[in-house]
Amino acid sequence: MKNRFSPVVISIACLVLGSSGCSTASWYEGMKRSAENECEKQAPGAREDCLSRLNKKTYDSYEKERAARP
Secondary structure: OOOOOOHHHHHHHHHHHOOOOOOOHHHHHHHHHHHHHHHOOOOHHHHHHHHHOOOOOHHHHHHHHHHHHH
16 A cells, blocks of 8 residues: 655644644654554555654654755
């Protein structure tokens, strides 16, 4: 099954959550948990495949990597 989270949906979620006063780190962790919850709803074979595609980075790792980009 194709991943339901498109870049457009994630971008919109970023804007909504960012404007609601949540910290960026809280938002980041919340989105990771939301994606994990969506994977848990999949059939057993698809569940493992879905979980293997998820971002596993901590917010700090993500932020360091993002800051290092030109």
